[in-house]
Amino acid sequence: MLVLENVHKSLGGKEILRGVNLEVRDGETVVIIGQSGTGKSVTLKNIIGLLKPDKGRIIIDGTDVTDFNEKKYSEVRRKFGVLFQSGALINWMNIEDNIALPLREHTRMNPDQVRAKVDEKLALLNLLDARHKMPSEVSGGMRKRAGLARAIILDPKIILYDEPTSGLDPVMSSQINELIMRMQKVLGVTSVVVTHDMESAYMIADRIAMLFEGRIIECGTREEIRNSSNPIVRQFVEGLTSGPITGA
Numbered sequence: 001m002l003v004l005e006n007v008h009k010s011l012g013g014k015e016i017l018r019g020v021n022l023e024v025r026d027g028e029t030v031v032i033i034g035q036s037g038t039g040k041s042v043t044l045k046n047i048i049g050l051l052k053p054d055k056g057r058i059i060i061d062g063t064d065v066t067d068f069n070e071k072k073y074s075e076v077r078r079k080f081g082v083l084f085q086s087g088a089l090i091n092w093m094n095i096e097d098n099i100a101l102p103l104r105e106h107t108r109m110n111p112d113q114v115r116a117k118v119d120e121k122l123a124l125l126n127l128l129d130a131r132h133k134m135p136s137e138v139s140g141g142m143r144k145r146a147g148l149a150r151a152i153i154l155d156p157k158i159i160l161y162d163e164p165t166s167g168l169d170p171v172m173s174s175q176i177n178e179l180i181m182r183m184q185k186v187l188g189v190t191s192v193v194v195t196h197d198m199e200s201a202y203m204i205a206d207r208i209a210m211l212f213e214g215r216i217i218e219c220g221t222r223e224e225i226r227n228s229s230n231p232i233v234r235q236f237v238e239g240l241t242s243g244p245i246t247g248a
């Protein structure tokens with residue numbers, strides 16, 4: 001289980017997270033929604049220790065990791081697969097080597113084993129033709145899928161996805177959504193997914209949490225969110241131009 005307890009974080013002199021509380025149970029997919037710039041990516045970075053909370057606690061599988069130093073946190077991070085919003089590929093390595101990187105860093109697999117594992121993920125994400133290309137030579141959607149392939153290459157127990165479907169065409173988005181669901185069902189993966197894409201949220205989420213002004217203002221099942229009586233949640237999920245978010 002993954003727990004965020006009263007997490008506060010200021011950046012650039014601004015209070016971004018103002019007491020985030022969230023519990024993600026084992027095997028569950030929780031989708032975090034919220035406006036652009038509200039702190040969704042910052043929340044994920046606090047979970048994986050790339051940013052440290054100013055106040056509050058992060059508890060992973062019962063261990064309080066908040067004050068872990070870099071060395072200890074890097075152990076924790078091995079439990080995670082992370083798809084960064086940008087894809088975060090290394091621009092001087094081809095797609096195949098980017099995807100293989102965690103295997104080369106964290107396992108003792110021989111080159112044949114590495115290749116077999118990479119092939120499996122390339123095929124899964126429809127990237128076989130792109131294997132020898134550099135990140136700058138492929139489309140944004142391919143970079144996103146390569147980032148996803150790298151995120152899942154170590155078969156992690158917990159996967160954090162930052163905007164997995166943004167910049168993808170509708171067919172590819174559906175395929176990514178199905179992949180996220182399949183990993184939950186087949187491998188029992190625990191997932192935290194950040195997205196603006198309500199269609200995707202309704203498809204994959206066990207629970208949806210809305211971040212607003214630095215706090216989770218509501219967390220519930222798809223039905224609970226769809227039928228929320230909170231006007232802020234309603235405006236967001238219905239994509240209305242007027243309402244409390246826009247102050248109109």
Ligand SMILES: Nc1ncnc2c1ncn2[C@@H]1O[C@H](COP(=O)(O)OP(=O)(O)OP(=O)(O)O)[C@@H](O)[C@H]1O
Binds near residue numbers: 012035037085
């Ligand atoms: N390293 C940083 N230094 C200073 N400010 C930062 C830093 N990282 C994020 N911020 C600020 O924190 C706020 C939240 O950023 P964050 O990237 O978490 O937004 P988001 O909810 O993920 O938005 P989007 O949906 O556009 O990705 C923004 O105002 C951003 O400018």
Ligand SMILES: [Mg+2]
Binds near residue numbers: 042162
């Ligand atoms: Mg973001």
